[in-house]
Amino acid sequence: MTNTIVKTGLAFAALLLAASPALADPVQDVIHGPSLRASVVISSDVVRIGDLVDNAGTAAQIAIYRAPDLGTTGMVRTAQLIETLRANQVVGVDTHSLKEVAITRASRPLPAKDIEQQVAKALAHRGGLGDPENLSLTFDRELRDIQLDPALTGEMIAVATYYDPRSGRFDVLFDIASDTSSSPAKLRFTGTAVETVQAAVLMRPMERNDIIKASDVSIERRPKSEVGSDGVSLDRAIGMQMRRAMRAGQALRTLDLAKADLVTRDQGITLIYEAPGIYLTGRGKALEAGTKGDTVNVLNLQSKRTVQGIVVGPGQVAIIAAQPRVMRPATLAANSVATGKIE
Numbered sequence: 001m002t003n004t005i006v007k008t009g010l011a012f013a014a015l016l017l018a019a020s021p022a023l024a025d026p027v028q029d030v031i032h033g034p035s036l037r038a039s040v041v042i043s044s045d046v047v048r049i050g051d052l053v054d055n056a057g058t059a060a061q062i063a064i065y066r067a068p069d070l071g072t073t074g075m076v077r078t079a080q081l082i083e084t085l086r087a088n089q090v091v092g093v094d095t096h097s098l099k100e101v102a103i104t105r106a107s108r109p110l111p112a113k114d115i116e117q118q119v120a121k122a123l124a125h126r127g128g129l130g131d132p133e134n135l136s137l138t139f140d141r142e143l144r145d146i147q148l149d150p151a152l153t154g155e156m157i158a159v160a161t162y163y164d165p166r167s168g169r170f171d172v173l174f175d176i177a178s179d180t181s182s183s184p185a186k187l188r189f190t191g192t193a194v195e196t197v198q199a200a201v202l203m204r205p206m207e208r209n210d211i212i213k214a215s216d217v218s219i220e221r222r223p224k225s226e227v228g229s230d231g232v233s234l235d236r237a238i239g240m241q242m243r244r245a246m247r248a249g250q251a252l253r254t255l256d257l258a259k260a261d262l263v264t265r266d267q268g269i270t271l272i273y274e275a276p277g278i279y280l281t282g283r284g285k286a287l288e289a290g291t292k293g294d295t296v297n298v299l300n301l302q303s304k305r306t307v308q309g310i311v312v313g314p315g316q317v318a319i320i321a322a323q324p325r326v327m328r329p330a331t332l333a334a335n336s337v338a339t340g341k342i343e
Contacts, residue, residue: 034085035094036078039102042067043150047103049090052081059090071107071147075100107147115143115156115189122158122172123193127165130195136221137170139191146187151180156187168192196221199231199251210242211260222251230254241291259291262314271300271309272318284317295320 035054042051045067050060064084068074077100085093120132129135154177162171170193175184200217217237232252240257263269263286271284283301290296290311298309298317309317 033092033094034090036081036096036098037101038096038098039104041104041106043106049085049088052076052101052103053085053090053093056090059088062088064088065103068103068105069147070105070149071109073102073104075102106150108150108152110146110148110156112143112145115146115187118156118158118174119170119172119189120193122161122174123163123170126161126163128195129163129165129193130224134195134197134224136194136196136223137191138194139189143189148176148185149178151178152176152185153179154184163193168194195224197224197227197231198233199227200234200237201251202246202248204248205246206242207245208242209261212237212240212242212257214238217252220251227251228253232257261289261291263294263296263311263317264289267315269298269315269317271298271307272312272316274318286317 032055034056037052037054040051046063047065047067048060049056049062049064053060065076078095078098081101082093082095085091116137117132119137120135123129123135123137124132154175156174156176158172159175160171160173163169169190171190172188174187174189176187177184198219199222201220201222203216203218206212206216217234219234222231230253232254237252237257239260241260243256243258246252246256265286265288267286269284269286271282273280273282284298285301287297287299287306292311292313294311295308296311296317297306299306307319309319312318
């Protein structure tokens with residue numbers, strides 16, 4: 001019996017020695033308990049336990065909250081969350097001393113600016129409208145950034161476009177394809193569209209014959225129906241003379257402007273007479289107004305005769321000199337015979 005006890009003791013000791021190396025190694029398979037996350041991003045319309053708690057086990061798929069709106073973040077107090085977890089048999093959760101948990105709903109942002117550009121492209125060249133960059137759109141509802149489901153990865157495709165040229169009303173329907181569904185999402189926009197053009201606009205009231213300076217005008221976009229096809233650019237407007245009185249804020253058109261008069265009626269002017277080898281000046285008075293290149297009547301104050309001249313500069317009129325008539329040889333011969341003088 002003693003031998004049996006000794007043998008049993010030795011066998012047990014050998015077993016302990018064989019197991020000792022394994023006992024000395026760290027435990028490889030450690031089972032962690034449920035642990036709370038500080039923040040999560042979800043793509044579903046509901047929040048599940050597994051979204052908020054690591055190692056939630058079989059309770060991970062249980063929905064406990066409605067998800068925040070697309071692209072927004074909601075906060076849940078930890079105390080409230082722990083009560084909800086206990087009600088669903090999830091206990092012993094390590095909260096990491098968190099006071100609250102942030103829940104963000106993933107989204108695909110669609111900026112209002114991009115929406116407006118897509119609507120303009122859909123309306124371009126319809127019913128007499130021009131290029132999309134020249135269209136001014138007014139939407140029936142305030143246009144804001146839209147948050148789409150992240151699964152909607154397709155482009156905005158216009159599938160139905162309506163435009164009434166008389167009223168300017170539009171109605172555009174878009175499809176956006178989804179990665180997870182065969183049915184695309186639909187977006188509809190309504191409002192009014194007006195084609196605009198760049199035009200020089202008066203910054204102050206102007207009277208007839210006023211000369212436009214750079215500070216008197218600015219460039220603005222105005223409806224094409226207001227300006228027409230003869231709108232004036234800023235460069236063309238500066239230095240021109242008003243043909244009629246206009247109010248501040250009115251857009252200038254070609255018919256509203258004329259070249260500035262360099263000579264006005266009853267103005268004292270300089271008369272210029274120029275011929276090959278001769279350059280003479282004198283004093284005169286303009287009998288009518290004119291711009292550069294105009295032919296006007298002037299009074300020569302020295303001879304008291306009315307002559308015609310061409311406006312060549314501010315207060316300057318060049319006298320139109322009579323051109324000597326060159327006779328042909330046949331004409332000269334005929335004249336000589338008539339006078340009895342033949343050379």
